[in-house]
Structure formats: structure tokens, C-alpha cells
Amino acid sequence: QSSSVTLYGGIDLALAYYRGDGTGSRIQLVPGGNQNNRIGIRGREDLGGGLYAAFELEAGFNADNGTGLPTNTNNQANGTVLATPGTQGLTFNRRSIVSLGGDWGEVRLGRDYVPSFWPIYLYDPFRTGVxxxxxxxxxxTVTNLRASNSIGYFTPACGTPGCLNFFGQAMYAAGENQSSAAANSDGRTMGLRLGYGGEPWEVSIATTKTRAAAVGDFTQSSGGGSYGAKFGRLMALVGVNRTGLPVAVLNNGNRAPFWQVGAMIYAGPGYFPVAYTHVGRNDAQNSSASKIAFGYVYNLSKRTALYTTYAHIENKGALAIPVNVxxxxxxxxxxGHPASGIDIGMRHTF
Amino acid sequence: QSSSVTLYGGIDLALAYYRGDGTGSRIQLVPGGNQNNRIGIRGREDLGGGLYAAFELEAGFNADNGTGLPTNTNNQANGTVLATPGTQGLTFNRRSIVSLGGDWGEVRLGRDYVPSFWPIYLYDPFRTGVxxxxxxxxxxTVTNLRASNSIGYFTPACGTPGCLNFFGQAMYAAGENQSSAAANSDGRTMGLRLGYGGEPWEVSIATTKTRAAAVGDFTQSSGGGSYGAKFGRLMALVGVNRTGLPVAVLNNGNRAPFWQVGAMIYAGPGYFPVAYTHVGRNDAQNSSASKIAFGYVYNLSKRTALYTTYAHIENKGALAIPVNVxxxxxxxxxxGHPASGIDIGMRHTF
Amino acid sequence: QSSSVTLYGGIDLALAYYRGDGTGSRIQLVPGGNQNNRIGIRGREDLGGGLYAAFELEAGFNADNGTGLPTNTNNQANGTVLATPGTQGLTFNRRSIVSLGGDWGEVRLGRDYVPSFWPIYLYDPFRTGVxxxxxxxxxxTVTNLRASNSIGYFTPACGTPGCLNFFGQAMYAAGENQSSAAANSDGRTMGLRLGYGGEPWEVSIATTKTRAAAVGDFTQSSGGGSYGAKFGRLMALVGVNRTGLPVAVLNNGNRAPFWQVGAMIYAGPGYFPVAYTHVGRNDAQNSSASKIAFGYVYNLSKRTALYTTYAHIENKGALAIPVNVxxxxxxxxxxGHPASGIDIGMRHTF
Structure with a gap:
């Protein structure tokens, strides 16, 4: 029963200086300036005949103070509540999956990334940090990154990151409400991703819909691609978050489109990430924000890097987006005022 | 100081459909349809002369959403409080023990299973799930599975599951109240288990008593046996939970007897588990419930299985027991109305 | 990305009987009678040219019931709140660090021990327990052991415990308040340690200051040394905790000096720890307390020990210090009344 299980993870901390125009600044030790902190366990068993079983349990944490991160239990807002300061323990909030795979693809159960997350992640040269x-x-909403209680299907060669050839992913996740409850479909999440992966280029599109009667359901759609040139990798990303009805969090709008162009330019033992991002929303002011970000990642080894990043956000209308989240x-x-930040940090994976 | 420590665990998820007559149904991704989810670390050191030191730290978790499970600190109801949704981190709720053993048996300190748990677990062909x-x-009560703050003794060859020959287990666990407190014995837990283990049959009986002044103390007694035939394993289990005084949770009764007959019938690369369970309580209506459950477990390997289970409960009188907990x-x-459920899932251990 | 990571830890449990004069007694299973319970992961990567990257993630836990321990997020009192009973999950409260080191020393980011902790730990023959x-x-205050959000520097050969030759450690930790907040320096922590380490003797002094406007800042200063003789190791420790203004927790005093003399006397396969400690505070009664403690640690192996400890505290004036914390x-x-306690336990490291 004991076996070859891999304990893996990444720790990343940066000293950061953030400013919000008109409201002040903050000096912080920021977790995950280049990659989110995680610790996990994964394994894979060959069952013969091309069949395999696999699992992955991954917990995120704040490396600056040692707290874990909460998860969400039912794909609804009431399934996540903030723990009191200093008390959040480790949960497998990032991933908790068991899979059965073969020539026909992979079926996966548990908490996993939603389909529409992947283009947003893959075609952004930053991925996290300032x-x-x-x-x-x-x-x-709570399912814009991951969903709990999910069943997923991946086409062959798509069970691990870096799907190859024509590929697809489908997900269904239960909201787990009792049939007699009002809004008993809330939290039910369905998504689909289609694409072509290879070198030097890959493209994909995806959409994820989460039932939520009060706002007329959430939908996140995203798509994009990347191209690997000799000097670096070019990326483009476009997407939209929407609700069926106008919502307060969008200032009584119901659509928030976004797009980004970016690149990772190779230079020395590392690369320059650079991105320009635009986000809008259909509120009365047609509020929008633009962000320019660039940095340098200096690889000390395959596992360890030093890095620095700078970002500046121009808010317009009613938007007041800070750097980082x-x-x-x-x-x-x-x-309507700008925000900016700079960090310098270290990332180490194991 | 670094050493041979084994990281082990099991992940088990099932898609389930549950019904409660008169109240509706629910579709869920259920953790632990065949085996409860756990991740643990254990080790054993040979100290020479037959002496050994050992430890085991085991955390339960909900694989459908990544949350951990709470523990209990003092063997009293106020030692466990539900965390807010999504925030429960990993605790070593399943086991947290250090042992010293030798030819004379094993002494164990920490959080461990109570003696009366073992017959209920060992002589049930299901063990968990629908x-x-x-x-x-x-x-x-909180100590019907495990107790914290315990000291235990196991006869030789009984330190790990599957006690052999004539065996015994004794446990004392402190409630840790100050002597000046009212009801300062509350939470103090004492238990004993005696049996004979071997092939093809084993039998055992056990009792655990937990002090609780307000209800006149809790007692759980259990006993049973199993017989390994060529075609499968037959099991019988009988027991009773009681309080000294009538309690509201038993509808003003104070006794809840239960019995079960079950079997695991070998078939192909797996087995059919089947069980009939009866539970009653001495309330004014003499309420009772009967449950029939059966399924199939298909082993893909020693570590991996697919399974399905069906269960139906007939409630009588004031009882309203749902499937699963x-x-x-x-x-x-x-x-007084029935409940039923079906699941289909996958279990993988590592 | 997978690599040589060491999973390590220690589990320690003791049966203890504690008394407080005039208020009663308590029988407990105590975690950490000889060493605090912890589980951790650490690794180190050789980057060539004398450069290395290293990390350590360490979670404390209560082995008697399996709960984790909370951490502190901002080096201020409001950054730690007690979780409800039984729900505290594992956090990397003991340590969460990533380091870059070389011939020039080591730079470290994350949650780590403050400089003034080390003399108090190193020159006490007990270190934990009754x-x-x-x-x-x-x-x-919350930073008397560790600080979150820290950047540290260690002179060469001081990155791991047991600094050698003339050594130094410096720490800066951010309180992470927004610049526009009142008392925005609160939680900012700065410390320094200097010493000489070697055989048979070592000495060091340290101080840590934590900004806290309401009490005129906290300062902890400590110093001491140890001498390794043939028959054992002798230790002396002196220090003071102070606040800028009188505080209620010190009974309207603002200084709490302490000193201790101790020894570990080798005998058979183990040693006798013995210590005499005095602590005072400058309140109106000039309250003070003296503690005598001794025990025996019997090593079954390098990794496993049985031990027993006795301690007695004489409180004077308004002080009412119990044994253990x-x-x-x-x-x-x-x-003004005495307290005493005795334990017998087992420690096992892995």
C-alpha cells in the first residue's frame, strides 16, 4: 500500500512596494511574486493495457506567514468563508483529484481547474505576481479558477499540462443542493475547452458556466494562443466574464471583457516577461483599466530563480483596481486613479 | 534525524444520487464511497532487543473539495466545533500516536481509535460509503470512533490492524478538566477489547465508557466475528450505545441497540459486499430502522478499484435516518419514511 | 521539478499531573514535554560556485489531539485569533522560509525565528515541557518567538542551528500596514544577534524590537552562553522584555527581567536537565517568581527517548504563573501561590 508518491512544491517570496493613487502605499513581503506557493503529493500507477490511475493533492499557502488557503465546498459564494487571521490551515484548495486514464483519454474526479481558466493562465506571460x-x-465568481465536486474528461495526451494536437476538456461539477431547495441548481458548473497544442504554436478556447439564480448565472469565456519564436514566446488572450443580470459588483453592469498581448523575451539565463492588458465593464461610465507590466526572471538553475517585476494600472471611470490581489x-x-508596484523576489521549486 | 518515513494515503470519490422520502434528492460527488480519504505519515524504528518505537499521523480530508476534517480536543462535545465552510484545514484527526513496543505488547500515546470501534469496523463488509x-x-458521542489524550495498551501482535491469537486492548483517555471544575470527570474515556484473531475465523468484544455527568455517561459496547470461507467472508456484528439518563437525541430513550449480518462474496477480480443492518431505540414509539445494502468492488490492481453501491433504509416510528452521514x-x-441511494466511484491508495 | 526533499518531524507526548495552589489540579496528556511536536519539509539545492538555495516549511501540532497551531500574519496582536476547538488545521507556523546562501552568508525570506529567541532557546537545558x-x-508579544514577512541575513556558517566562530544575524520584518493607516509602523520588527560559537563554549546576545504605538513598542533582549565540560553542559541566560509604556498585562509595570542558570548532566545513556529560573516585573508589588526544574532523559536511540520532569514555581506578589503554557x-x-507539576513521556524524531 505504500508506494512511489512524489512530494513536490514551490516557495516564492518577494519584497514589494505597492502604491494606490490617493490612498497611500504599502511595503510587504508578498507570497508568489512569480509563482503561487504550493505543496503537493502526486502519484501514478500503471494498471496494464495502457490504463493508469493517478492522483494529485495540492495545497496553496502564504509563504510569508505560513497560513494555508481556504477552498470552496459547493461552487457557491456561501461555500467559502474567510477564516480568522492566522488560523487558516492547509487545505487541498488548489487540486484534489483522482483519475483513471487510457488510450481513450482521462476521467477525473474531485476539485480541479475549470476549462476557462487554462487560456487565461497559459497565454499570460506573468501567471501570477505583481x-x-x-x-x-x-x-x-468562486468558480473562475477551480470547481469542487467535479467530473472531468480530457482527450488523450491532455491529462497533464501542455495538451497536444487537437484536444478537448469537459467538466461537470455539482452544486450539491437538495432538490427541494430554492435555486437548487446554484453552483452547478459546466465547462468546455477545445484547442490545438504543439510547437511552435498552440491555440484554445473555453467557456465555463456556473448556475446562480440571483444573478442570472455566471459565464466566463476565454481564448487565445501562443507562438514560440527564436527570440521568445508571443501570447494573445481575449475573454469576457458575464452575468445574466446587472450586478452591484460590476457597478450595475453585467459584462466585463478583457484582452491581453504579452511576450516572454529570452535574454541571458532567463527572460523578460512583458504584457499589456485591458479590462472594461458595461457600467454607466463605461469604466475601464489598462495595465502595463514587465520584469526579468533570472534562472539560477532549473528550479531556482531571482526576479523583479514592475506594473502600472490606469483606471478610468469608476474602476479602482489595485496591483495584485x-x-x-x-x-x-x-x-479612476492609477496604481503601481514593484517587487524583487526568489522562487524555488522542489 | 531524517529517516525512512512512509507517506501514504487513499483518495476515494464517487458520484452519488441520494433520496429521502418526502424531502427530495441530491446529486453529489461523495468523498469516501468505499474508503475514507486520508493522508498520513508513519514510521518504525528498531531499538534492539525486540523493542521498537513507532508513530503514525493521519489526516482525513474531503477529496471532493479539498477541506480537512476537524478533531476533538477533550473527548467532550465542546471540544469540536464546526469550522466555517471551506476553511477547515488538515488536522491529524484520524490518528496522532507514538508507540513503544516489545515482546510484552505495545504502549501507545495520543489520539487513537477506541476499543469499541474495532468490532463495528471489522465485522462490517462496507466500513464506509453509501x-x-x-x-x-x-x-x-464524540468518542464513538476515537479519543484524544489517550494511553493505550495492546497485547503482542496487536499493535497493527489484524490482532492475532488471544488479544486484548485497553485505553484510558483524559478529559483534561481542572479538578475544581464542575463535572470534572467529563470526557474521561475508558475502554477494553478482548478477542481471538486468526484464520479462518476471528471474534472480539469491546466496550468504551465516556464520562458525561449531564447524561449519566455514554457507553458503547460491540462484539462480533467473521469467518473466511472459500467463496467469501461472513460477518456478524451486535452492539448497543447507551446513556445513563434519557436524552433528547434518542427521543427521550437511553438505549440504541444495533445488529448486522453481512458478507463479502468473491467474484471475478473483486467482491460483492452485502449487509443487513437493524437499529432501534427505546423511545415511546420503539422507533427502529432497517438497512439493506449491496454493491460490487472491481479491483483494477491491489491499490485501485472501481465500485458501485446501493442502499435502502426503512425507517419506523420517529426515526428519519438518511443514507450516508x-x-x-x-x-x-x-x-418513519424510507431513504435510499446509489453511488459509482473509484478508490486509489498510495 | 521533483527532487530530494526531506520529510522530517518529531512527536512527543507525556502524561502530566499539574497543580496550582488554591485552584486545583489537572491530569493531562501533554504534547511536547521534551520537544515541541512538528512536521516539516526541507531541501537544499547546490547552485554551483558555493551558491545554494534552501527552504524549510515546518508546522507545529498538538500530538495529543491532532490539531495544528495558528500562526500570525502581520506581527501584531490582531494577526492571530484562536480557532474554535478542534478546528485548527496545520499551518507552517514554526517556519516558512526560502534562502539563498553562499560564501558571503545567507539571505532568508519568510516566517522565521527572531534573533532574541535564540539565546533563550540555546541556553536553557529544558527548551520546552514542564x-x-x-x-x-x-x-x-506575538514576535517573541518568530516574525512573519521577514528578511534575514546570517553570517557564513550560521544558516543552520549551531552558528560557528564570530557570527551575526539581522532581521527586518514588515507590519504590512497601509501608509495611510494610523499607527502604520505597528508590527514592524527589527532584530540583531551577535556571538561566538564553538567548542567547548559559545556566547551570544540579541535584541528584537517590534513597533506597537499603543504600548510604546516591545523590546526583547537576551544573552547568555554555554560551556561543555566532561560531565555535562553548563548554561546561563539573562534577558528582559519591556514596553515603552506601563501595560495592564504587566500589572502596570513595563519591564520583566529574567535570568536562569542550568545544566545538562550526562549520566548513563542520557542526561539530567536541571534549571533555576527567576523572573520579575516592576509593578507596584515588585512581583516575582522562581522556578526550579529537573528531570532525566533516557535515550533509547539517537531518535527516541523516554523522559521525566518535575518543576516547582514560587510566585510572589501579584504573579500567578502556572507550570507549562x-x-x-x-x-x-x-x-503569590506556588504551582508544580510532573510528567513522564516519550519523544520520537524522524
Whole structure:
């Protein structure tokens, strides 16, 4: 019963200085300036005849203070509540899956990334940190990254990151409400991703819909591609978050489109990530924000890098997007005012 | 100081459909349809002269969403409080023990299973999941599975599951109240198990008593046996939970007897588990419930299985037992009405 | 990306009997009678040219019931809140660091021990448990052991415990308040340690200051040394915790000095730890407390030991210090009354 299980992870910390125009600044030790902190266990068993079983349990954590990160139990807002400070323990919030795979593809059960997450992640040269393209995405819900209680199907050669050839992913996730409850479909999540993966280029599109009666359902759609040139990798990303009805969090709009162009330019033992991102929403002011971000990642080895990043956001209308998100967000600027930040840090994977 | 430590675990998820007569149904991704999800670390050091030191730290988790499970700190109801949704981190709720053993047996400190748990677990062909025999046990308390703050003794060859020959286990666990407190014995837990283990048959009986002044103490007694035939393994289990005084949770009764007959019938690369369980309580209506459960477990390897289970409960009187328990219980039927469920899932151990 | 990562830890449990004069007694299974319980992961990568990357993630836990321990997010009192009973999951509260080191020393990011912790730990023959010298330290704050959000520097050969030759450690940790907040320096922590390490003797002094406007800042200073003789190791420790302004927790004093003399006397396959500790505070009664503690640690192997400890505290004036601290503290005696305790336990590291 004991076996070859791999304990893996990544720890990434950066010293950061963030500003929000009109509201002040903050000096912080920021977790995940280049890659989110995680620790996980995974394994794979060959069952013969091309069949395999696999699992992955991955917990995120804040390396600056040692807390874990909460998960969501039912794909609805009431399935995540913030723990009191300092008390959040490790949960397998990033991934908790068991899979059965073969020539026919892979079936997967548990908590996993939703289909529409992948283009947003894959075609952003930052992926996380001060220059994270996704920072500015508006109108998100608890299932914009991952869903719990899910069943997924992946076409062959798509069970691990880097799907090859023509590929597809489908997901269904239960909201787990009792049939007699009002809005008993809430939290039910369905998504689809289609694409072509290879070298030097890959493209994909995806959509994820989460039932939520009060807002007329959430939908996140995304698509994009990347091209590997000799000097670097070019990326383009476009997408939209929407709700069926106008919602307060979008200032009574119901659509938040976004697009980004970016690149990773190879230079020395590392690369320059650079991205320009635009996000809007259909509120009365037609609010929007543009972000320019660039940095340098200096690889000390395959596993270890030093890096620095700079980002600047121009908010317009009612938008007041800070650099970075979550517990380590920068100060929220005044509406329509800019925000900026810089970090310098270290990433180590194991 | 670094050493041979084994990281082990099991992940088990099933798609389930549960019904409660008169109250509706629920579709869920259920953790632990065949075996509860766990991740653990254990090790053993040979100290020479037959002496050994050993430890085991095991955390349960909900593989459908990545949350951990709470533990209990003092063997009293106030030592466990439900965390807010999505925030429960990993605790070593299943086991946290260090042992010293030798020819004379094993002494064990920490959080461990109580003696009366073992017959209920060992002589039930299900053990967990939709057909779990223990699901219907009434009048339980926080120490019906495990106790914290315990000191245990096991006769030789009984330190690991599958005690051999004539064996015994004794446990004392502290409630850790200050001597000046009212009801300062509350939470103090004492238990004993005696049996004979071997092939083709084994038998054992056990009892665990937990002090609780307000209800006149909890007692759980259990006993049973199993017989290994060529075609399968036959099992019988009988037991009773009682309190000294009538309690509201037993509808003003104070006794909840239960019995079960079951079998695991070998067939192909797997087996059919089947069980009939009866539970009652001495309330004014003499309420009772009967459960029939059966399934099939198809082994893909020693470590991996696919399975399906069906269960049906007939409630009588004031009882309203749903299929399964905890966060992923099925809908509670109307009192005296039936409940049923079916699941199909995958179990993988590592 | 997978690599040589070491999973390590220690589990330690003792049966303890604690008394507080005038208030009663308590029988407990105490975690960490000889060494605090922990589980961790660490690794080190050789980057060539003398350069290395390293990390360490270490979670404390209560082995008597399986709960984890909370951490602190901002080096301020509001960055730690007690979780409800039984729900505290594992956090990397003990350590969460990534390092880059070379001939020039080591730079370290994350949650780590503050400089002034080290003399208090190194020059106490107990270190934890019923005889723990630090138990009686008064006027502590959340950063008296560790700080989150820190950047540290260690001179060469000081990155791991047991700094050699003339050494130094410096730490800066951010409070992470927004610049526009009142008391925005609160939680900012700075410390320094200097010493000489070697055989047979070592000495060091250290100080850590944590900004806290409401109390005029916290300062912990400590120093001491140890000498390795043939028959054992002798230790001396002196220090003071102070606040800028009188505080209620010090009974309207603002200084709590402490000193200790101790020894580990080798005998057979183990040693006798013995310590005499004195702590005072400058309140109106000039309250003070003296503690005598001794025991025996019997090594079954390098990794496993049995031990016993006895401690007695004489409180004077308004002080009412119990033996041991935290969730498993003994009963608090009446002010000016004695407290005592005894334990017998087992420690196992892996």
C-alpha cells in the first residue's frame, strides 16, 4: 500500500512596494511574486493495457506567514468563508483529484481547474505576481479558477499540462443542493475547452458556466494562443466574464471583457516577461483599466530563480483596481486613479 | 534525524444520487464511497532487543473539495466545533500516536481509535460509503470512533490492524478538566477489547465508557466475528450505545441497540459486499430502522478499484435516518419514511 | 521539478499531573514535554560556485489531539485569533522560509525565528515541557518567538542551528500596514544577534524590537552562553522584555527581567536537565517568581527517548504563573501561590 508518491512544491517570496493613487502605499513581503506557493503529493500507477490511475493533492499557502488557503465546498459564494487571521490551515484548495486514464483519454474526479481558466493562465506571460494579467479581471465568481465536486474528461495526451494536437476538456461539477431547495441548481458548473497544442504554436478556447439564480448565472469565456519564436514566446488572450443580470459588483453592469498581448523575451539565463492588458465593464461610465507590466526572471538553475517585476494600472471611470490581489493586494486607489508596484523576489521549486 | 518515513494515503470519490422520502434528492460527488480519504505519515524504528518505537499521523480530508476534517480536543462535545465552510484545514484527526513496543505488547500515546470501534469496523463488509453499516448507529458521542489524550495498551501482535491469537486492548483517555471544575470527570474515556484473531475465523468484544455527568455517561459496547470461507467472508456484528439518563437525541430513550449480518462474496477480480443492518431505540414509539445494502468492488490492481453501491433504509416510528452521514449525507426523509441511494466511484491508495 | 526533499518531524507526548495552589489540579496528556511536536519539509539545492538555495516549511501540532497551531500574519496582536476547538488545521507556523546562501552568508525570506529567541532557546537545558525555562517569561508579544514577512541575513556558517566562530544575524520584518493607516509602523520588527560559537563554549546576545504605538513598542533582549565540560553542559541566560509604556498585562509595570542558570548532566545513556529560573516585573508589588526544574532523559536511540520532569514555581506578589503554557498549561494558582507539576513521556524524531 505504500508506494512511489512524489512530494513536490514551490516557495516564492518577494519584497514589494505597492502604491494606490490617493490612498497611500504599502511595503510587504508578498507570497508568489512569480509563482503561487504550493505543496503537493502526486502519484501514478500503471494498471496494464495502457490504463493508469493517478492522483494529485495540492495545497496553496502564504509563504510569508505560513497560513494555508481556504477552498470552496459547493461552487457557491456561501461555500467559502474567510477564516480568522492566522488560523487558516492547509487545505487541498488548489487540486484534489483522482483519475483513471487510457488510450481513450482521462476521467477525473474531485476539485480541479475549470476549462476557462487554462487560456487565461497559459497565454499570460506573468501567471501570477505583481504583473499578473488576471489581476484586473472583473465580475469573477468562486468558480473562475477551480470547481469542487467535479467530473472531468480530457482527450488523450491532455491529462497533464501542455495538451497536444487537437484536444478537448469537459467538466461537470455539482452544486450539491437538495432538490427541494430554492435555486437548487446554484453552483452547478459546466465547462468546455477545445484547442490545438504543439510547437511552435498552440491555440484554445473555453467557456465555463456556473448556475446562480440571483444573478442570472455566471459565464466566463476565454481564448487565445501562443507562438514560440527564436527570440521568445508571443501570447494573445481575449475573454469576457458575464452575468445574466446587472450586478452591484460590476457597478450595475453585467459584462466585463478583457484582452491581453504579452511576450516572454529570452535574454541571458532567463527572460523578460512583458504584457499589456485591458479590462472594461458595461457600467454607466463605461469604466475601464489598462495595465502595463514587465520584469526579468533570472534562472539560477532549473528550479531556482531571482526576479523583479514592475506594473502600472490606469483606471478610468469608476474602476479602482489595485496591483495584485487577495491578502497581499496593494492599496486600492481612488476610483479612476492609477496604481503601481514593484517587487524583487526568489522562487524555488522542489 | 531524517529517516525512512512512509507517506501514504487513499483518495476515494464517487458520484452519488441520494433520496429521502418526502424531502427530495441530491446529486453529489461523495468523498469516501468505499474508503475514507486520508493522508498520513508513519514510521518504525528498531531499538534492539525486540523493542521498537513507532508513530503514525493521519489526516482525513474531503477529496471532493479539498477541506480537512476537524478533531476533538477533550473527548467532550465542546471540544469540536464546526469550522466555517471551506476553511477547515488538515488536522491529524484520524490518528496522532507514538508507540513503544516489545515482546510484552505495545504502549501507545495520543489520539487513537477506541476499543469499541474495532468490532463495528471489522465485522462490517462496507466500513464506509453509501452502504456503511455504522451509518445508522444512534446515540453516538464524540468518542464513538476515537479519543484524544489517550494511553493505550495492546497485547503482542496487536499493535497493527489484524490482532492475532488471544488479544486484548485497553485505553484510558483524559478529559483534561481542572479538578475544581464542575463535572470534572467529563470526557474521561475508558475502554477494553478482548478477542481471538486468526484464520479462518476471528471474534472480539469491546466496550468504551465516556464520562458525561449531564447524561449519566455514554457507553458503547460491540462484539462480533467473521469467518473466511472459500467463496467469501461472513460477518456478524451486535452492539448497543447507551446513556445513563434519557436524552433528547434518542427521543427521550437511553438505549440504541444495533445488529448486522453481512458478507463479502468473491467474484471475478473483486467482491460483492452485502449487509443487513437493524437499529432501534427505546423511545415511546420503539422507533427502529432497517438497512439493506449491496454493491460490487472491481479491483483494477491491489491499490485501485472501481465500485458501485446501493442502499435502502426503512425507517419506523420517529426515526428519519438518511443514507450516508456528515457533510455528504443524503436528504433526511420524513420521520418513519424510507431513504435510499446509489453511488459509482473509484478508490486509489498510495 | 521533483527532487530530494526531506520529510522530517518529531512527536512527543507525556502524561502530566499539574497543580496550582488554591485552584486545583489537572491530569493531562501533554504534547511536547521534551520537544515541541512538528512536521516539516526541507531541501537544499547546490547552485554551483558555493551558491545554494534552501527552504524549510515546518508546522507545529498538538500530538495529543491532532490539531495544528495558528500562526500570525502581520506581527501584531490582531494577526492571530484562536480557532474554535478542534478546528485548527496545520499551518507552517514554526517556519516558512526560502534562502539563498553562499560564501558571503545567507539571505532568508519568510516566517522565521527572531534573533532574541535564540539565546533563550540555546541556553536553557529544558527548551520546552514542564521544566521549560521560558514558561515564566512575562510581557511577551506575538514576535517573541518568530516574525512573519521577514528578511534575514546570517553570517557564513550560521544558516543552520549551531552558528560557528564570530557570527551575526539581522532581521527586518514588515507590519504590512497601509501608509495611510494610523499607527502604520505597528508590527514592524527589527532584530540583531551577535556571538561566538564553538567548542567547548559559545556566547551570544540579541535584541528584537517590534513597533506597537499603543504600548510604546516591545523590546526583547537576551544573552547568555554555554560551556561543555566532561560531565555535562553548563548554561546561563539573562534577558528582559519591556514596553515603552506601563501595560495592564504587566500589572502596570513595563519591564520583566529574567535570568536562569542550568545544566545538562550526562549520566548513563542520557542526561539530567536541571534549571533555576527567576523572573520579575516592576509593578507596584515588585512581583516575582522562581522556578526550579529537573528531570532525566533516557535515550533509547539517537531518535527516541523516554523522559521525566518535575518543576516547582514560587510566585510572589501579584504573579500567578502556572507550570507549562498554552492549551496544556497547568491550573493557574492564586496570586503569590506556588504551582508544580510532573510528567513522564516519550519523544520520537524522524
Amino acid at each position: 504583473g499578473f494579467g488576471g489581476v484586473t479581471i472583473q465580475g469573477t 487577495g491578502a497581499d493586494a496593494g492599496p486600492t486607489p481612488l476610483p | 452502504g456503511f453499516g455504522g451509518v445508522t448507529i444512534q446515540g453516538t 456528515g457533510a455528504d449525507a443524503g436528504p433526511t426523509p420524513l420521520p | 521544566g521549560f525555562g521560558g514558561v515564566t517569561i512575562q510581557g511577551t 498554552g492549551a496544556d498549561a497547568g491550573p493557574t494558582p492564586l496570586p
